[in-house]
Amino acid sequence: MFTISTLILYLGAAVLLILIPGPDLIFAVTQGITNGRKAGVYTAAGLALGNTVHTLAAALGLSIIVQTSPVLFTIFKIAGALYLFNLAYKSLKHRKAPLMVGSGEKKGEMALLRKGLIMNILNPKVAIFFLTFLPQFVNYGYGLVPLQMIVLGLIFIVLTALIFGLFAYFAGAFSSRFLEKPRMQEGANIAAGIIFVALGVKLLATSP
Template sequence: MFTVSSIVMYMGATVLLILIPGPDLIFAVTQGAANGRRAGVYTAAGLAAGNVVHTLAAALGLSILIKTSPLLFTLFKIAGALYLFNLARKSLKYRKSAIRPASDENRNERGLFVRGVTMNVLNPKVAIFFLTFLPQFVNYDYGFAPLQMIVLGLLFIMLSAIIFGLLAYFAGVFSSRLLEKPRVQEYANIAAGSIFVLLGIKLLTTSP
C-alpha cells in the first residue's frame, strides 16, 4: 500500500507540522503548565483522539462540505470560538480556586479528555488540513484511497498524541513546584484564560 520512502516522508512532514505552535499544541501545553502533568497528558490525548473524527470525515469526503460551504465553515468557527471563550470565562472566574480538585480526580481527567476532543473537533481548520494533507500521500495506483487515508490519519493521531503528551507532561513537571503557591495558581489561571481568549479570536478571524 505504501512504500518505505513515502511513509518516512509522511512521518517526517507530520512531526514538523505537529511541532508548529498551533491552537491544539498551545492548549495542551497550557493545560499541563496550569493544571499539572496528568492534566496535560489527558488533554493531549483528547486533542489527538479528536483527529479520529477529522480522519473519517476526510476519508468519506465530508470535509469537502466545510471547505466549500462558507456558511458551514462559519458555524464551525463560531462554535469553536464560543467554546474557547467559555473556557476562558471559567479560568478567570475561578482563578483563585485550587487548580486541581482533590475529589473525583478520575472524573476531572475524563473531563479534560473530553475538553480536548471537543476543541479539536470544533476547529474547522483541522478538518480542512486533513482533507488537503492526507491525500498528498495516498497511492492512487494501489486503490482503496479512503482506507489509505484512514491509515495515514491513525499515524498522525499516534504521533500527535506522543508529541503533545510529552510537551504537556514536561510543562507540568516544570510548573508543579510553582503551582504549590496560591498566588502563582491565580496567575496561571489568568494566563490560561487569556490564552483561550486569544485562541478564540484567532479562530474567529481565520478564513477557509
C-alpha cells in the same frame, strides 16, 4: 500500500507540522503547567482523539471526490493548494509573533480530555487541513483510498498524542525552552511555511 520513501516523507512532514506552536499545543502545555502532568497528558489525548473524526470525514470526502468526477477532483486540488499556500503565507508573515503560555482552568482529567476532544472536533481548520494534507501520500494506483487515508490518519493521531503528551508532561521545561524562545518559534514557522508550499505544489501534481 505505501512505499518506504512515502512513509518516511509522511512521518517527517507530520512530525514537523505537529511541532508548530499552535492553539492545541499551547492548550495542552498550559494544562500541564497549571493542573499537573496527568491533566496535560489527558488534554493531549483528547486533542489527538478528535482527529479520528476528521480522518473519517477526509477519507469519505476524498473517496467521493475521486469517484464522482475528474473535474471535481481538479477543483479540489486547486482549492486545497490555495489553502495550503495561504497557510504558508500566514506562517511566514507571522513567524515572529510571540506565543505565550497562559493560565489554565482547574479541571479534572476526564473533563480536560472531553474539552480537548470537542475543541478539536469543532475546529473547521483541522477538518480542512486533514482533507488537504492526507491525500498527498495516498497511492491511488493501489486503490482502497479510504483505507489508506484512515491508516495515514491513525499514524498522525498517534504522533500527535505522543508529541503533545510529551510537551504536556514536561510542560515547564518545554514551554520555557521552545514555546517562549523567539528564534525557535521563528524557525518552526519558517519550516512550516516551506512544508505548506511543498504540499500545495505536490497536491497540484496529484492525479487519481
